[in-house]
Amino acid sequence: MSIGNYLIAMIYQAPTLEVLDEEVLSMIRELWVELNRNLEARPTKWTGWLAKNTRARAIQGSNSIEGYNVSAEAALAAIDGERPEQTDETSWRHVVNYREAMDYVLTLANAPDFQYSSDLIRSLHFLIARAEDGRNPGRWRPGAIYVKNNLSGETVYEGPRASDVAALMSELCESLTAEDAIAPTRMIRAAMAHLNLVMIHPFSDGNGRMARCLQTLVLARGGIMNGTFSSIEEYLGRNTGAYYQVLADVGQGSWKPKNKALPWVRFCLTAHFRQATSVHRRLERVAQVYDAVEKMLHARRLPDRAGAPVVNAALNYVVRNEDYRREADVSMNLASRDLKQLADAGILVAIGEKRGRHYVAGPDLKALAAKHQDPSPVPDPYSLAKHR
Numbered sequence: 001m002s003i004g005n006y007l008i009a010m011i012y013q014a015p016t017l018e019v020l021d022e023e024v025l026s027m028i029r030e031l032w033v034e035l036n037r038n039l040e041a042r043p044t045k046w047t048g049w050l051a052k053n054t055r056a057r058a059i060q061g062s063n064s065i066e067g068y069n070v071s072a073e074a075a076l077a078a079i080d081g082e083r084p085e086q087t088d089e090t091s092w093r094h095v096v097n098y099r100e101a102m103d104y105v106l107t108l109a110n111a112p113d114f115q116y117s118s119d120l121i122r123s124l125h126f127l128i129a130r131a132e133d134g135r136n137p138g139r140w141r142p143g144a145i146y147v148k149n150n151l152s153g154e155t156v157y158e159g160p161r162a163s164d165v166a167a168l169m170s171e172l173c174e175s176l177t178a179e180d181a182i183a184p185t186r187m188i189r190a191a192m193a194h195l196n197l198v199m200i201h202p203f204s205d206g207n208g209r210m211a212r213c214l215q216t217l218v219l220a221r222g223g224i225m226n227g228t229f230s231s232i233e234e235y236l237g238r239n240t241g242a243y244y245q246v247l248a249d250v251g252q253g254s255w256k257p258k259n260k261a262l263p264w265v266r267f268c269l270t271a272h273f274r275q276a277t278s279v280h281r282r283l284e285r286v287a288q289v290y291d292a293v294e295k296m297l298h299a300r301r302l303p304d305r306a307g308a309p310v311v312n313a314a315l316n317y318v319v320r321n322e323d324y325r326r327e328a329d330v331s332m333n334l335a336s337r338d339l340k341q342l343a344d345a346g347i348l349v350a351i352g353e354k355r356g357r358h359y360v361a362g363p364d365l366k367a368l369a370a371k372h373q374d375p376s377p378v379p380d381p382y383s384l385a386k387h388r
Helices: 019-041 044-065 072-080 089-108 118-129 162-178 183-200 207-220 233-238 240-251 262-299 304-314 321-328 332-344 363-371 381-386
Strands: 146-148 155-158 348-351 358-361
Touching: 019 183, 019 262, 019 381, 044 072, 044 089, 044 207, 044 233, 044 240, 044 262, 044 304, 072 089, 072 321, 089 118, 089 207, 118 162, 118 207, 155 240, 162 183, 183 207, 183 240, 183 262, 207 233, 233 240, 233 262, 240 262, 262 304, 262 363, 262 381, 304 321, 304 332, 304 358, 304 363, 321 332, 332 348, 332 358, 358 363
Parallel strands: none
Antiparallel strands: 146 155, 348 358
């Protein structure tokens, strides 16, 4: 049965990939295999830091797209369930909600009885959007939806009719269930799940976050790479303009599921390659910095337990007493004593007074970190693929 210019229960279909796309897919898989091998060979303290940092960056990036901005330190604190001072209440609530949804996604990823369903999608949306009073968290939108350009006020996209949302979402879930065992195409299916959900725009608000959450869930379902490291949400947060532009180019203003989705898929493959490359570099850097920090602490007869907090400072994170206590697993008094020693030694620099006091890297620590930084830009995978 047709309605307007489209059929009920017809969603965007995955495009036929070209030789260059297949080559980029192969390059991403090679990166993931190598990253897995490196993660298994590294000490837990290094890989644990990387996993936590990567999760925080994904949460921070996905929420920043919607205008809910928190610092890198606050995103890390959200993972530990501790709210830093001077954090905007609205942004904090959204970040914590998104963290809880992602916790649920990563828990579900390898459940033997898992299946996609409209109820699952609505439940995840409720976790994400429950801070938005009056915006129907966990329920399909009751009416029409128009996406506007925040700068111009111009309507840039109109979703399908509300009466068709349930059927479209059912088809999306059925397609994901039918293809769930096909691991080699997981990146493509995850990209298409993201595209379909954001184009259906089934909710009154929170569609972008929900689409990104769903993409991460599909990626995590039995894939080559751990869901924490396969997510591209950090990349999307850093490239929001390009992200919106490719969605606009594919959507062309309204629900048109026969439009070609290849530009979107290529954007996602580029995101995967660049994100995986960045994580690779980050693992190498944190390993080198950890080793150098431990040597510095030993040479200056400072406690080994300061290693993780000092690494955080070396990598441009602010360190507070509560952060030190959590990372070093010590009391408040011992944390205060250690931080004073580190500041007296010039490794950290104290800023502020009393409850507002925090610590940043001192000159020696900054110089140490700078030695282990790769400033070169991550290349475009399609340019590399042409020369393979």
